[in-house]
Amino acid sequence: MNKIEVGILGATGMVGQHFIKFLDGHPLFDLTWLGASERSAGKRYSDAAKWNLAGATPGRIASRKVEDAKPGNAPKLVFSAMDAGVATEIEQAFAQAGHVVVSNSRNHRMDQDVPLIVPEINADHLKLIPGQRKLRGWKGQIVTNPNCSTIVLTMALGPLKQFGITRMIVTTMQAVSGAGYPGVPSMDILGNVVPYIGGEEEKMQQETQKIMGDFAGDHITPLAAKVSAHCNRVAVVDGHTVTVSVEFATRPSEADLLNAFRSFTSVPQERNLPSAPKYPVQYMIENDRPQPRKDAEREHGMATFVGRLRPCPVFDWKFVALGHNTVRGAAGAAVLNAELMQSEGLLDS
């Protein structure tokens, strides 16, 4: 099979670098186009971007020329790693011009006609696309993935949706890589906790309800459950940890929940999508796990790890969840969305 050519909008930033790393050697997609701002356009990638990730820039990419982030000669499928400040217009221009924009940016996530996808949870929300194209008069489309902390939470909640979630209170301990580069100053986080991440709590609360909601023709009916989030930054490089207290319509047993976590598979696993983890939610029995530095990178960073399931004196159950914020929470999330779309024929001309 010929690989599908793909491009990246915002290829020089930190999220763009994560896309480059994640797509390196991808079995389905061939990264052939790097789009960035005018300032970078025309330069070799290694001249336009300071590589901030571990290791070196993949060789093929280092010497590739950066293009102006405008539709035209870009491949049909483009991943968007644009900053929120510029993503709205550029993503829309690409969708209008017929591109499939698979975006990690927050700008369109909560638009009524835009799918906000976690493939294990709500693959059926892709059904919003025909309405989106009609409504906006687009030849292309925009599909988004959620905020990094929302993905960790919804992955852990996916197996539990069947029990009727009614309320939850969560607290995050988020890695600095989530803030990009230069991002969090070391003076703010060394030996410290910052109990605030701008806009994050609102995103977690709203996005979770949309993702866990139901397709209703031209929109998603959000999950009725109430969600309250406390978002904190901690001195961790990669991996967001989330404590969760959750209430159900009817209290399931411990065995019900453990079985739900352990047996959970969904569309990506059934279709054997290349980036799908075999077991998307992995329950750890050790009493002090999961931990970001020890677990986030397992399963290529695509699984969510859950542990410490125990009764909650206030709600029904409490537990802790962990996921890799720049892999499953960003670049890997978007690529898995694209793999899902490919499996549905949504990338065909």
Place this chain on the structure above:
Amino acid sequence: MNKIEVGILGATGMVGQHFIKFLDGHPLFDLTWLGASERSAGKRYSDAAKWNLAGATPGRIASRKVEDAKPGNAPKLVFSAMDAGVATEIEQAFAQAGHVVVSNSRNHRMDQDVPLIVPEINADHLKLIPGQRKLRGWKGQIVTNPNCSTIVLTMALGPLKQFGITRMIVTTMQAVSGAGYPGVPSMDILGNVVPYIGGEEEKMQQETQKIMGDFAGDHITPLAAKVSAHCNRVAVVDGHTVTVSVEFATRPSEADLLNAFRSFTSVPQERNLPSAPKYPVQYMIENDRPQPRKDAEREHGMATFVGRLRPCPVFDWKFVALGHNTVRGAAGAAVLNAELMQSEGLLDS
């Protein structure tokens, strides 16, 4: 006025060192007796203990001889910094022999007849003492302070008790100093979060209910509110951060709560106890504060800092609280308890 002579049980351990540091230059108490295990007894303090705190051992103490931790020639008032493994017997032996044992150890905290005191919150629980002495046939007494994370939480809740707390869910991000020395291995916490601290959640849940409860003759009727705690260790040296979602019998307004935090003073402030912070709860208006590295040491580590009061989509209100775990959460807590007892005449012969 002559200072009151005091001793420390367990003077060579890390909590013992915090007591030594906190008592250095104390206006009311004169540290004249250092008790430790047989292994240390007879040695100079600086030979028996490796000083693990910042700075150097206070000069007067370095050369003082360590005594065997047995009643006899110890001063009437002894602070207990004993490990839980040995505290029960030794503290009881001292109380039996007529000593006033002001303990930071967990062993007797939940005993029905033992006061568990945070002076700003439940000074009246000292009324348990006559019953304790009668019940146990002691000439002395044992008074305890809570676990470090419980103190931070109860200090922040103190001003809110008037509104009728019914439920709360809290998540802690706790400093490594809380685990003593050598305590948390660096391999476990560098760039990491450990979502488990043995026994800590149970302590926070139970101790909070006892402290916020009411004196009922020979016991305390615990606060009826349900409490659920998620306790985590983070890469912070000093200062425990707690996120709090709280439900009230009747929802107070934001202004009610801010006013309650800001105007809160209690017995230690009224009596002008030497270690009492002028304002025990300090509300910070910056949107990203309080932070452990920047705020825990303010007010000599004796105040609790609160911030980010905002509506909780699940309960009524949510906020973040911070306190110094080895000062207000340990040595400073016990010393303030002793100051309170002195002000009530409980140290008189």
Place this chain on the structure above:
Amino acid sequence: MNKIEVGILGATGMVGQHFIKFLDGHPLFDLTWLGASERSAGKRYSDAAKWNLAGATPGRIASRKVEDAKPGNAPKLVFSAMDAGVATEIEQAFAQAGHVVVSNSRNHRMDQDVPLIVPEINADHLKLIPGQRKLRGWKGQIVTNPNCSTIVLTMALGPLKQFGITRMIVTTMQAVSGAGYPGVPSMDILGNVVPYIGGEEEKMQQETQKIMGDFAGDHITPLAAKVSAHCNRVAVVDGHTVTVSVEFATRPSEADLLNAFRSFTSVPQERNLPSAPKYPVQYMIENDRPQPRKDAEREHGMATFVGRLRPCPVFDWKFVALGHNTVRGAAGAAVLNAELMQSEGLLDS
């Protein structure tokens, strides 16, 4: 005695904040003027600057109006915390207008006619001032203090100069606070070492030779010793650690060196300057000290700590030195310089 009014050039930046903190409650100087860029001028200080240090902005300062950084209504004595990009012109304008500019900026340090002062080491280099004023036609003057890592090194070398230093190789492990705010991105330094600090090695090598050199009429004859520096950034908040291997003209004994460190006092101690540490170099006998987190803040951050003196298989001796980079290495250095100048009558009208 009336206090001397002083101002700060660059009051809103991180070094400016260190000056504000260090001058708070100073017995000799009264901070009455805060100069900053046009963008900040006219605002209240707390509106113009985000306070990045531990604790809160000193109350008197928070509400003070920020002035445009131009001579005119500023006090005669101004401390400069300007960024190197703008310091040259502004400092010169103030000196020309008759101000005494005591600068922490690097711009004029290596100018032949500008004193680069560490008061314990080369107080006599102030004799350059008359020549400077004559040469430049200034009514005022510029006096500088060295780079933060240079100060730690030269303080430790001061007691050893008498033995005839011929060569030294040093490696620094420098705190992130030395890079200002936002400074070092957390993504670069968490769990990491960055073996490069732009321009730092050259500064350490040249400044050390100038400071340890001799006044020669209109210039300083640099110390003939060769100096090689390896400068590294580590995950430390405050405190630069330096390993030193040093060769002497004639090898002194261990006792000679220990005695030199321990007995070292100089002009600031003789004159009892307010910010001078009683013992500027403190030798620690513990085999694993000094350490930045445990020792840098002792003696109000103004002393240098030395330890681990032992034979060097290549040169004569090796040891480790530590100092507080933002106190003794920046704001405190400049203030001590001003105290020295005051004691010499250089601030008189």
Place this chain on the structure above:
Amino acid sequence: MNKIEVGILGATGMVGQHFIKFLDGHPLFDLTWLGASERSAGKRYSDAAKWNLAGATPGRIASRKVEDAKPGNAPKLVFSAMDAGVATEIEQAFAQAGHVVVSNSRNHRMDQDVPLIVPEINADHLKLIPGQRKLRGWKGQIVTNPNCSTIVLTMALGPLKQFGITRMIVTTMQAVSGAGYPGVPSMDILGNVVPYIGGEEEKMQQETQKIMGDFAGDHITPLAAKVSAHCNRVAVVDGHTVTVSVEFATRPSEADLLNAFRSFTSVPQERNLPSAPKYPVQYMIENDRPQPRKDAEREHGMATFVGRLRPCPVFDWKFVALGHNTVRGAAGAAVLNAELMQSEGLLDS
């Protein structure tokens, strides 16, 4: 080809775990025997050892029974990860009984008849073995690898030996994983530098001279170069960084040195040993690299990274080197030694 069965002495400790991880899936060696102390013998591995590394215990190993660390039913080839306190006797007992002991322990490294091998540097030192067997009357043999920091240094020096090294002064910034588990208390290293590692400087100085020395029949004539080491612990998880100032008999040019680093290959590369990195020394041109968190794990942790080559004002040249202390500096070092021995027929019966 049938794989060669191997065992581990001290399999439950941290170094033992690194051996297990490194040997997982090894193409030549099959780990079939886990030896540990009596206390662990008879238990399943996962019951006897708390897994401290990232990820989970390799599945085959978790359920394997731990054996008593005595010769007998162990395979011929055993890797030793024993603590220094017990290694001497046990390793000798195994060598006497005919085992090939490839040891990471320090006990026999400096014995005159024991090879201390870094395969790229001194593969010919294996010629000591016949003499060792004769001298000790052993049917087996002991071969050792150096201390972790020594390996990083000697790997970087290997390409430079040809230029006649005469003197060097080095400073290390070492990861906490080098101290095992629990190892360095977090209270000692968070936001800190500890300027002391017991015995480390002596090991670096002596081992470097032996490794860089020449085989002389029944012993090694050490390199005549003088070496001075300053060893420090920093808040890094994996990866030792070393700054190096080096003097040569005749000063080589920058091009000579760069070429030497870049073209360096040796016996392991020529023989294509399975764990040998293709380029054992990799020179990085970025001005702020190598860095432990970003580079140590590249090339499966088996390469040494060098950067910042520049003139040294005191000696001839200075640079920085980095290597992975628990891979190339411990388990990987021993396994590569065994691969080298296998390629020489030293494992044949």
